Amino acid sequence: MSARTWFLLGVLFLHHSAFAAETPNVVVILSDDQGWGDLSVNGNVNLRTPNLDSLARDGARFERFYVCPVCAPTRAEFLTGRYHPRGGVRGVTSGGERLDLDEKTIADTFKSAGYATGAFGKWHNGTQFPYHPNARGFNEYYGFTSGHWGEYFNPPLEHNGQPVQGHGFITDDLTDHAITFIKASKDRPFFCYLPFNTPHSPMQVPDRSYDKFKNADLKLRALGSEREDLAMTRVALALCENIDENVGRVLKTLEELSLDRNTIVLYFSDNGPNSWRWNGGMRGRKGSTDEGGVRSPLLIRWPEQIRPGTHVKRISGAIDLLPTLADLAGIPVKPVKPFDGISLAPLLLGTALENQPDRMIFSHWNGKVSVRSQEYRLDAANRLYDMVRDPGQQRDVTPDHPEVSARLIQAVAGWKADVLPELNKQDDRPFPVGYREFPSTILPARDGLPHGKVRRSANAPNCSYFTNWSSTDDRITWDIEVNTGGRYEAVIHYTCASADVGSEIELSLNEQRFRGKVIEAYDPPLRGKEHDRVPRGGESYVKDFKPLSLGITSLKPGRGLLTLRALAVPSQQVIDVRSVVLRLIEPDGPG
Numbered sequence: 001m002s003a004r005t006w007f008l009l010g011v012l013f014l015h016h017s018a019f020a021a022e023t024p025n026v027v028v029i030l031s032d033d034q035g036w037g038d039l040s041v042n043g044n045v046n047l048r049t050p051n052l053d054s055l056a057r058d059g060a061r062f063e064r065f066y067v068c069p070v071c072a073p074t075r076a077e078f079l080t081g082r083y084h085p086r087g088g089v090r091g092v093t094s095g096g097e098r099l100d101l102d103e104k105t106i107a108d109t110f111k112s113a114g115y116a117t118g119a120f121g122k123w124h125n126g127t128q129f130p131y132h133p134n135a136r137g138f139n140e141y142y143g144f145t146s147g148h149w150g151e152y153f154n155p156p157l158e159h160n161g162q163p164v165q166g167h168g169f170i171t172d173d174l175t176d177h178a179i180t181f182i183k184a185s186k187d188r189p190f191f192c193y194l195p196f197n198t199p200h201s202p203m204q205v206p207d208r209s210y211d212k213f214k215n216a217d218l219k220l221r222a223l224g225s226e227r228e229d230l231a232m233t234r235v236a237l238a239l240c241e242n243i244d245e246n247v248g249r250v251l252k253t254l255e256e257l258s259l260d261r262n263t264i265v266l267y268f269s270d271n272g273p274n275s276w277r278w279n280g281g282m283r284g285r286k287g288s289t290d291e292g293g294v295r296s297p298l299l300i301r302w303p304e305q306i307r308p309g310t311h312v313k314r315i316s317g318a319i320d321l322l323p324t325l326a327d328l329a330g331i332p333v334k335p336v337k338p339f340d341g342i343s344l345a346p347l348l349l350g351t352a353l354e355n356q357p358d359r360m361i362f363s364h365w366n367g368k369v370s371v372r373s374q375e376y377r378l379d380a381a382n383r384l385y386d387m388v389r390d391p392g393q394q395r396d397v398t399p400d401h402p403e404v405s406a407r408l409i410q411a412v413a414g415w416k417a418d419v420l421p422e423l424n425k426q427d428d429r430p431f432p433v434g435y436r437e438f439p440s441t442i443l444p445a446r447d448g449l450p451h452g453k454v455r456r457s458a459n460a461p462n463c464s465y466f467t468n469w470s471s472t473d474d475r476i477t478w479d480i481e482v483n484t485g486g487r488y489e490a491v492i493h494y495t496c497a498s499a500d501v502g503s504e505i506e507l508s509l510n511e512q513r514f515r516g517k518v519i520e521a522y523d524p525p526l527r528g529k530e531h532d533r534v535p536r537g538g539e540s541y542v543k544d545f546k547p548l549s550l551g552i553t554s555l556k557p558g559r560g561l562l563t564l565r566a567l568a569v570p571s572q573q574v575i576d577v578r579s580v581v582l583r584l585i586e587p588d589g590p591g
Contacts, residue, residue, distance in 0.1 A: 023189040024302065024329055025263040026110065027182075027250060028321075030078070030193075031243055032071060032122060032200040035273030036295045037220075037280045038240045044278055046218045047237040051248035052299060055267055059301030060310035060348055066317040066372060067270055067296045069287050069365040071147060072097035072124045074270040074318050075195065079105040079125065079136070081322035081339040085364065085423045089125065092147045093446055093461045096427060098126035099136070104336045106322045107137025110191040113331045118181040119143070121174045121195035127447070128431050129438035134160055138193070142177045146446060149197060150463040150542040151528045152204040161438055169206050171198050171239075175246040179253045186257050189329075194250070199239035200274060202528060202536040203232060209242040210235065210533060220278035223392065227276040235533040236275060261303045264328060266321070269296040283393040289363040289370035289380050290393060300348060302328065312347045315374055317361045320344050360408070362415050371412050376401075378408035430481040430559050434488065439584040443478045443562070445577060451475035457576075458540035465540065469566070469574040476564040476577060480509070485557045487586040490514040492564070493545035494575040497523045502570040507550050507580065510560045514550035515567070518575055522546040545578040552585065 037044050041053040041061065055061075067074040072092045073084035076099045080087055088100035099105075107117045118140035119133050127145040129135050142159045149155055152170040156163060166173045178194045185192075198205075213234040222228040247267065254260040272285045272293040284290030298316070300306060305328070319341030326333045327343040342359075346352035363370045368380035377385045383396040384405045390397075398405045433441040446461045452474035456464040466476055490507050498521035507514040526541040562582075566574045 023114075024305075025190050025192075025259060026115075026325055026329065027192045027194065027254070027263060027265045028078075028325075029247060029250070029265070029267045030075070030121075030195040031240075031267075031269045032195070032197045033271060033274035033286055034199055034240055034243070034269040034297075035277070035279045035285070035292070036269075036282070036297055037278050038199070038236065038269075038273060039297055041299075042280065042297065044220060046216070046220050046233075046278065047241055049240060049244040051244045051251060052267060052297075054251070055265060055299035055301045056309075058303065058308050059265075059299065059306045060312055062298035062300075062312045062316055064313065064315045064372075065268065065296050065298035066294045066315065066361050066363060067268065068318070068363065069271050069289055069293045071122075071200075071270045073365065075124050077318040077341075078321050079103070079107070081106075081319055081335070081341040082337065083319060083340050083362065083364070083419050085419050086337070086340070088422065088427075088429070090423050090427060092124070095429065095431065095447055097124055097147060098131050098429065101130055102336070105136045106325065107133075107191065107193070109137070109322065109326055109331060109333060110329070111137045111139070113329070114189060116140075116181075116185040116188055116190040117193075118178070118185075118190070119193040119195065120178040120181065121193075122146075122149075122197040123195070127444065128433065128441050129161070129435050130432065132161065132438065134438065140181055143174060143195075144197075146444070147462040148200055148460070148539055150202065150539050151531070152198075152202070153531050156542070156544075161440060169242075171196050171242055171246055172206075175249055179250065182250070182253055182259070183257065186259060196243055196246075198243060199236045202531075202539050203235040203239070203533045204528075204531040205235055205238045205242055205533060209238040209245070212241070213238045218278075222276040222278055223281050223283070224276070229275060229534070231534045232275045233277040236273070236277060264300065264302045264325065266325070267297065267299045268318070268321075271296070281392045287365065289365055289368050291372075291377060291387065291391065294363045294370075302348075306348050307350060310348065310350075312344070314347055314352075314356065315359065315361055315372055316344055316347075317341065319361075324348075360411055362412070362419075364420070369412050369416060371408050371415070373408065376404055376408065378405065378412065382409055384408065430479045432483055433480045433582050434482045434484045434486070434555070434584045436484055436584070436587055441582050442579050443480065443582070444579040448476050448478045451477065456540070458538055460538035460540070463540050463542065465545070465576055465578040467576045469577070470569065470572060472566050472569060474565065474574075478562040478580070479559075480562045481559040482509070482555050482557050484584055485555060485588040486584055487552055488555050489552045489583045489585055490550040491547045491581040491583065492550060492575075493578040493581070494518070494548050495522050495524065495543060495545055496575045497521060497573065500571045500573045500575070502568075503566050503574045504568040505550065505564065505574070506567050507562065507564050509555060509562050510558075512553050512555055514553055516548060516550035518548065520546070545576075547581075555582075
């Protein structure tokens, strides 16, 4: 090798090393249904969260940080820096949770800047490619894309679109994979997104976390404690301590790799608490646009850049996280669509002006809109509250401040006119199928519609399967659009009791047909109940499903109604169905 070649290689190495040293890594950890009050740093003496508390001690704690009342909208606002209705997120299941494909994500931003990107956990913004995280800027993905899951021990998950079996308790497993990603990416900048799915129900937690709480005398209770289910609270607190333990594992990994000084670690939750429990005396919980439903912890640590013990009192929201993290990382951002959020970097780095102009942050869910200014909240019924003097929203102060009320009412009307029109239209987005770069497309029961006597295994669609399929008049349909014409294999994931073997099944799309016969019984028991600490609400129990190929046929590009029906039912039931998978095995034309 010539001297010049060695010189050029040395320059490239030094450039890479300097880039890696000067460019911060980013770890974003998101909890699911954890309230502002579920941390000891916020005054809850019912539990201890020392690792999360350390982020506040060694970095910054935001006093008034706001998310959405439910999961998918908050995740969309974090991903885009924009209010969730702008990105088409109108629900939490059955396709309403999908983030429009013309939205650029935070992972796109960091990936384009040379970062390794990985996400490990609950995605909840679309399942099928190109809604899938691997198409939204994440090179690596491990977890589940649904809104909730039915089993937390050794659960069925996916890795980059392929089904896998999880190992152990889900939060521990997701953390294991995030740590593996961090170790594999240690020599280049990385963006690691760790969206946990706890303390969302079902309320399952390992013994090591639960034993402390199963008979605990809780000192702090919910506002209106008669509504509190203490058994539920105990499990929720155990899950929060389990989260804290796993956050500690991430922080320890960064320290062991000597990455802690140059890694931004950010922690927040996606909505208020999922049950009535202590939450600082605030009104509302998950699903509410009141303070208790939308106020979240926000903790950020970046040693040598953010002064330890920084306490930010200015209001902020999930819409601010993309512009903030890009700003801190020195990534110039030219958004395809304007941000609703702003960079909080000046507040974190101590460069903000003392007399910043007041701003407003809007909270929306299910047609209800509330707005928060630095001092006031106007609730969805147009009642005004002085949040400095009355953080529990006990007294309507509209008569005392009519001018403030009028200004905020006008602001809400303007926001609704600007942001909500798209949500008033019917959601006409089919589920996409058949991309060359992602040839297998799963169509879960969550995204289908039952007809006739077919019903879901639970009221909440997210982790359900179809059951009670008993006649040739019953149907299950999915509204799909085939992207690439070619030969496809269709596979259904089913269970069937031995007495019901023999049904003949057809899956059709326009004029094309897949057909098969159930010749093998597969009837495993339901799983999940044995791990529940309290009875579950709307989530389905789960079971293992067996694949059955319905053969191969050609599909043309275009939209249609994919229909699953029985041609013959020799016994009482056809099958239970978890999903249909369409796999592109031979595309038409050159790739």
